Amino acid sequence: MRASIKSAPVLCALFSTALFSSVTWACEQPASVCFQNNEGLPLIKDGQPLPIIVSPSADPAVKRVADAFSLDIQRVGGTRADISQAQSLSQPAVIIGVLGEDTVIDELVQKGKLDVSHIKGQWEAYQIAVVKDPAPGVAQALVVVGADRRGAIFGTFAISEQIGVSPWYWFADVPTEQKNNVYITAGSMQDQPKVRYRGIFINDEDPALKGWAQKKFGGVNADMYERMFDLILRLKGNYIWPAMWGKAFHLDDPKNTALADNMGMVMGTSHHEPMTRAHAEWHRKSENPAGGGPWNYETNRENIQKFWRGGIERMMSKGNGKPYESLVTVGMRGDGDEPMSEDTATELLEKVVEDQRAIIADVTGKPAAETPQVWALYKEVQDYYDKGMTVPDDVTLLFADDNWGLVRRLPTKNVDREGGFGVYYHFDYVGVPRNYKWTNTVQIGKVWQQMDLSYARGAKDLWVVNVGDLKPIEFPIDFFLTMAWDPENMDTQALQEYANNFAKQSFGTGLANEIGDLLQRYGTFAAMRKPELLNQHTFSVGEISAPKLKAGEFYQHYVKWQKLEADMQKVKAKTEPEHYPAFFQLVEWPIASMSNLYEMYFAAAWNQKLVDAGDARANYFKKIVEKNFARDKALTDKYHSINDGKWDGMINQVHMNYVTWNDPDQQTMPTVSAIHSAKNDIDVAFEESPLPPNxxxxxxxxxxxxxxxxxxxxxxxxxxxxxxxxxxxxxxxxxxxxxxxxxxxxxxxxxxxxxxxxxxxxxxxxxxxxxxxxxxxxxxxxxxxxxxxxxxxxxxxxxxxxxxxxxxxxxxxxxxxxxxxxxxxxxxxxxxxxxxxxxxxxxxxxxxxxxxxxxxxxxxxxxxxxxxxxxxxxxx
Missing domain, CATH: 2.60.120.1620 (Jelly Rolls)
Structure with a gap:
C-alpha cells in the first residue's frame, strides 16, 4: 500500500518556489535565510561556508543534492562547501539526510534535540532546523531532514533558493547575487506537498528541443536530462513524461534509467505509452525483431503482452528486488496516439488493464496494487470512464483538459478512492483547431482558475503539464509546479503577487514590479489568441478614409502590443548587464517577437485592403511587413546566439501563415503588393471609431x-x-x-x-x-x-x-x-x-x-x- 498524504497535518510553507524571495522579513521567520547577523547560525561567514555532512550509506539522490548544495553555496559565497561522510559532529555543519537512514540525524532525534513528529511517515515532507548543542563542544548545526529521499532534496533546494540560487539559474541563465555572509535563523520549519505527483511532459520536441539538444549535448540524452531533472526538483516537482517523438528514454542513452533514479525522479510515460514503454520502442527491431506487428490487442495480444512484460522487467532491473521508481501508465490507445477503436470498447479495455496488472504482479512478485499506476482519461478514453468502465481502486484516474487549458471532467463519484485523481494539462499542443508550439501563450490566471477548481474537486494525486520544448514556457512552468506543491497556499493574493515575486527572484528588487507587470500583461495579451491562429484576416481592419484611416479591432490589438514593447524597452534600458541574458529570454524576446508578429499581420491586412482600393498608402504597409518578417528572423537568430550560442535551435518552431491545423513547412511572409506612386514617403495615421451610441x-x-x-x-x-x-x-x-x-x-x-x-x-x-x-x-x-x-x-x-x-x-x-x-x-x-x-x-x-x-x-x-x-x- 502506498503511503498517504491526504491526512497529513497542515505545515508551514515558507519556502514555496518563487513565492518568497530573500527579503528582510525572512530574518524573523524560524529556520529561514537572513543576510544580516541576527545571532543565527552562519551558513557562510566572510565567504567561508559550513561543511556538509551526509551519511556514507545515503541514497544516491541525497548525495547528489548535497553536492548540488555545495555548488550553490559556491555560487553565492564564492567557495564550495566541503562534503564529509563523518558519522559524528565535531564542528558546526549542515547535515542532510533521511529520517531512519542517517546516524547523526537519528541520534539527534533520540536525544530529544530534534522533534520530527510532524514529518515522520509523510510523503516528501522535510524539516529544516537549527539545532542547539547537537554534540559536545558544538554550539549549533543546521539539519535538513527528509521523511524520504525527496523530502531531503526539497528541503535542501528550499535553502538554495532562499540564499539566492534561482531554479532557473541554468535553464534561463538567471544570475546569483554574491553574498559574503548568510545566516539561518533559530528554530525549525516543516513543509510537504499537497499533490502527490507533480511534473511535466516534454512533447512535440522536434525540431526545437531535439535540434538544440543535438548541438548542446549530442542528443536528447542523459546529459540533457540531468539538467532537466535538476530544474524539476528545484521547482519541487518529482515526475516526468520524457520526450517521445521517435524517442525512447530507456533505450536512447543507457545512462538515462539509472540517472533518473539516482536523482530521485519518478519516471512515467505519456497517456498512450503503457507499461513504462515508449511507443517508439514498439517499432524498433532491437526490441521487436519482427517489428512488433499491428498495435492491436484483439489480433496481436501475445506480442503486445511480451512487449509490456519487457517494460516491467526493465523497471525491476535495479537489483535487490527493488524497482526503479516509476508511475506505470496502464490502459491503451491506438497506434500513433489515435483512438483504439471506433466504438467505446469498454470490455476490451477492461481486459487490457486486467492483463497488464497480471503482468505487473507476476514480474514484481507483489500484488499489482503495490505498484503505483495511472490511467489517463485523454480524448475519447474519457468516454470509457463516462460509460462506467471498472478500474481498480488503487489506479490513479488522470483527467485531462481539452488540450487548450479547459479541464473536461472532474471526479463526481467515489472521490475517496485509494488511487485518487489527477489532471493532465497543456501549455503546448499538436492538433485541432491549430497546433501551438512556438512560444508562451499561457495566462497563469487561467491555469490557477482551472487547477484550483480541480484541486477543490479532488484531483490531488497527480498534476502533469505538457510543456513542449520546455523553453520558452519558463514562467508558466514555474507557476504550475509551485501551485502543485501547495494549491491551498495559492490564493488570489498569491496569484496577483506571483509575477512580481518571480521577477524579484530573477532580477532583484529594483525592477521587480515593472518586470512583473510586463509578464502579467504579456500573459493576458498572448493568451487571447495563439500566434499560429493569427493572420491578416483575424480581426476587422477598419475603413479607408482620408486623411486618416479609420481603425478597426486589429488596430486596438496592434496598439496594445506596441505599448507593451515600448514599456519593455524602457525596462531593458535599466537592466544590469549580468541580468540581460535572462531578461532577453524571459521578457524581451517573448514580447518583441509577439509584438512584431501582430504588427506584421496588421500591416499585411491594410496592405491588401488598400491595394484592392488602388490606394498608394498600401506601399507604406508593404515596407512594414517586409521589415517585420526580417525582424522575426533577427530575433530568432539573437536568441540562438545569446550566451555564446547556448540556446541555438531552441525556438525553431514554425509559427507563420498556417492554413490547416498542422505546421507549414517553413516560415512564409504574408503576400503583399505595391501600388505605383510618384510619392516615396506617404504619411499614414489612424483615427479610432467611437463606440456606437446604441x-x-x-x-x-x-x-x-x-x-x-x-x-x-x-x-x-x-x-x-x-x-x-x-x-x-x-x-x-x-x-x-x-x-x-x-x-x-x-x-x-x-x-x-x-x-x-x-x-x-x-x-x-x-x-x-x-x-x-x-x-x-x-x-x-x-x-x-x-x-x-x-x-x-x-x-x-x-x-x-x-x-x-x-x-x-x-x-x-x-x-x-x-x-x-x-x-x-x-x-x-x-x-x-x-x-x-x-x-x-x-x-x-x-x-x-x-x-x-x-x-x-x-x-x-x-x-x-x-x-x-x-x-x-x-x-x-
Missing part, C-alpha cells in the same frame, strides 16, 4: 452590488480572461445554487430610449466538468422574472463537424465564449441587471448591451395620456 460596455468587475452567502463570495481576479478582471465565485467546487439563493451580481445600465436590448455576456470558456449537460447562469432585468442561460462546449479534440464541436473550436480560438439574451420593451432610463450564480466554473468578463429603439406603445406615451385627459375633460 451600445454600452460594462466590465464584469464593475458591479454595483455583490450578494454572497455564508459559503461563497464573488471575487475579482485581475489577469484572468481578457477584461478588466475575471469575476468568479470562491471557493470553487461547490454544488449548484438556485435563483432563490440570490448569489448574484447587480449592474446598472442606461437605456437611451424606449426599445429592446440585446445582452452579450462574455465569459472565459469553461467546460461542464460534471457531464450534467451544460453550465448555467441566470439573468434578470429590474423586477422581471429571471431567465436561465446555459452553454455546453463539447471538447472532443476531433475535427469540427458538429455544431457543438464548432462552438468549442470557436471558443478556444477566441479564448472567450458569449451568451446572448434578448429583453424587450425597456423604458428609457436606468435599469438594474442581475446575474445569478447557478453552476460552478463560470468566469464573467464583460457585458455588452446593444439597444434598438422602437415606437413606444400609444397607451404609454405622453401623447396618448394627454389625449385621454383631453377627451375626458374637454379642451380650452
Amino acid at each position: 451600445t454600452q460596455i460594462i466590465q464584469a468587475a464593475d458591479y454595483i452590488k455583490a450578494s454572497d452567502n455564508d459559503e461563497m463570495e464573488w471575487t475579482k481576479v485581475e489577469h484572468l480572461g481578457q477584461a478588466k478582471a475575471g469575476v468568479v465565485i470562491l471557493p470553487q467546487g461547490n454544488g449548484p445554487t438556485s435563483i432563490d439563493d440570490n448569489v448574484s451580481l447587480t449592474y446598472e445600465l442606461t437605456q437611451p430610449y424606449y426599445g429592446d436590448a440585446t445582452f452579450t455576456i462574455e465569459l472565459s470558456p469553461t467546460l461542464d466538468t460534471y457531464a450534467r449537460g451544460g453550465i448555467r447562469i441566470a439573468v434578470a432585468i429590474d423586477d422581471r422574472p429571471a431567465e436561465t442561460l446555459s452553454f455546453d462546449l463539447h471538447a472532443t479534440g476531433g475535427a469540427q463537424h458538429t455544431p457543438e464541436q464548432k462552438a468549442w473550436a470557436q471558443a478556444v480560438i477566441n479564448n472567450k465564449h458569449s451568451l446572448q439574451w434578448n429583453v424587450q420593451n425597456l423604458k428609457k432610463g436606468s435599469h438594474k441587471l442581475t446575474v445569478y450564480r447557478i453552476d460552478d466554473n463560470v468566469v464573467l468578463e464583460k457585458l455588452k448591451i446593444e439597444f434598438e429603439q422602437k415606437a413606444e406603445p400609444e397607451a404609454e406615451s405622453e401623447f396618448a395620456v394627454s389625449r385621454f385627459f383631453s377627451k375626458l375633460f374637454g379642451s380650452n
Whole structure:
C-alpha cells in the first residue's frame, strides 16, 4: 500500500518556489535565510561556508543534492562547501539526510534535540532546523531532514533558493547575487506537498528541443536530462513524461534509467505509452525483431503482452528486488496516439488493464496494487470512464483538459478512492483547431482558475503539464509546479503577487514590479489568441478614409502590443548587464517577437485592403511587413546566439501563415503588393471609431452590488480572461445554487430610449466538468422574472463537424465564449441587471448591451395620456 498524504497535518510553507524571495522579513521567520547577523547560525561567514555532512550509506539522490548544495553555496559565497561522510559532529555543519537512514540525524532525534513528529511517515515532507548543542563542544548545526529521499532534496533546494540560487539559474541563465555572509535563523520549519505527483511532459520536441539538444549535448540524452531533472526538483516537482517523438528514454542513452533514479525522479510515460514503454520502442527491431506487428490487442495480444512484460522487467532491473521508481501508465490507445477503436470498447479495455496488472504482479512478485499506476482519461478514453468502465481502486484516474487549458471532467463519484485523481494539462499542443508550439501563450490566471477548481474537486494525486520544448514556457512552468506543491497556499493574493515575486527572484528588487507587470500583461495579451491562429484576416481592419484611416479591432490589438514593447524597452534600458541574458529570454524576446508578429499581420491586412482600393498608402504597409518578417528572423537568430550560442535551435518552431491545423513547412511572409506612386514617403495615421451610441460596455468587475452567502463570495481576479478582471465565485467546487439563493451580481445600465436590448455576456470558456449537460447562469432585468442561460462546449479534440464541436473550436480560438439574451420593451432610463450564480466554473468578463429603439406603445406615451385627459375633460 502506498503511503498517504491526504491526512497529513497542515505545515508551514515558507519556502514555496518563487513565492518568497530573500527579503528582510525572512530574518524573523524560524529556520529561514537572513543576510544580516541576527545571532543565527552562519551558513557562510566572510565567504567561508559550513561543511556538509551526509551519511556514507545515503541514497544516491541525497548525495547528489548535497553536492548540488555545495555548488550553490559556491555560487553565492564564492567557495564550495566541503562534503564529509563523518558519522559524528565535531564542528558546526549542515547535515542532510533521511529520517531512519542517517546516524547523526537519528541520534539527534533520540536525544530529544530534534522533534520530527510532524514529518515522520509523510510523503516528501522535510524539516529544516537549527539545532542547539547537537554534540559536545558544538554550539549549533543546521539539519535538513527528509521523511524520504525527496523530502531531503526539497528541503535542501528550499535553502538554495532562499540564499539566492534561482531554479532557473541554468535553464534561463538567471544570475546569483554574491553574498559574503548568510545566516539561518533559530528554530525549525516543516513543509510537504499537497499533490502527490507533480511534473511535466516534454512533447512535440522536434525540431526545437531535439535540434538544440543535438548541438548542446549530442542528443536528447542523459546529459540533457540531468539538467532537466535538476530544474524539476528545484521547482519541487518529482515526475516526468520524457520526450517521445521517435524517442525512447530507456533505450536512447543507457545512462538515462539509472540517472533518473539516482536523482530521485519518478519516471512515467505519456497517456498512450503503457507499461513504462515508449511507443517508439514498439517499432524498433532491437526490441521487436519482427517489428512488433499491428498495435492491436484483439489480433496481436501475445506480442503486445511480451512487449509490456519487457517494460516491467526493465523497471525491476535495479537489483535487490527493488524497482526503479516509476508511475506505470496502464490502459491503451491506438497506434500513433489515435483512438483504439471506433466504438467505446469498454470490455476490451477492461481486459487490457486486467492483463497488464497480471503482468505487473507476476514480474514484481507483489500484488499489482503495490505498484503505483495511472490511467489517463485523454480524448475519447474519457468516454470509457463516462460509460462506467471498472478500474481498480488503487489506479490513479488522470483527467485531462481539452488540450487548450479547459479541464473536461472532474471526479463526481467515489472521490475517496485509494488511487485518487489527477489532471493532465497543456501549455503546448499538436492538433485541432491549430497546433501551438512556438512560444508562451499561457495566462497563469487561467491555469490557477482551472487547477484550483480541480484541486477543490479532488484531483490531488497527480498534476502533469505538457510543456513542449520546455523553453520558452519558463514562467508558466514555474507557476504550475509551485501551485502543485501547495494549491491551498495559492490564493488570489498569491496569484496577483506571483509575477512580481518571480521577477524579484530573477532580477532583484529594483525592477521587480515593472518586470512583473510586463509578464502579467504579456500573459493576458498572448493568451487571447495563439500566434499560429493569427493572420491578416483575424480581426476587422477598419475603413479607408482620408486623411486618416479609420481603425478597426486589429488596430486596438496592434496598439496594445506596441505599448507593451515600448514599456519593455524602457525596462531593458535599466537592466544590469549580468541580468540581460535572462531578461532577453524571459521578457524581451517573448514580447518583441509577439509584438512584431501582430504588427506584421496588421500591416499585411491594410496592405491588401488598400491595394484592392488602388490606394498608394498600401506601399507604406508593404515596407512594414517586409521589415517585420526580417525582424522575426533577427530575433530568432539573437536568441540562438545569446550566451555564446547556448540556446541555438531552441525556438525553431514554425509559427507563420498556417492554413490547416498542422505546421507549414517553413516560415512564409504574408503576400503583399505595391501600388505605383510618384510619392516615396506617404504619411499614414489612424483615427479610432467611437463606440456606437446604441451600445454600452460594462466590465464584469464593475458591479454595483455583490450578494454572497455564508459559503461563497464573488471575487475579482485581475489577469484572468481578457477584461478588466475575471469575476468568479470562491471557493470553487461547490454544488449548484438556485435563483432563490440570490448569489448574484447587480449592474446598472442606461437605456437611451424606449426599445429592446440585446445582452452579450462574455465569459472565459469553461467546460461542464460534471457531464450534467451544460453550465448555467441566470439573468434578470429590474423586477422581471429571471431567465436561465446555459452553454455546453463539447471538447472532443476531433475535427469540427458538429455544431457543438464548432462552438468549442470557436471558443478556444477566441479564448472567450458569449451568451446572448434578448429583453424587450425597456423604458428609457436606468435599469438594474442581475446575474445569478447557478453552476460552478463560470468566469464573467464583460457585458455588452446593444439597444434598438422602437415606437413606444400609444397607451404609454405622453401623447396618448394627454389625449385621454383631453377627451375626458374637454379642451380650452
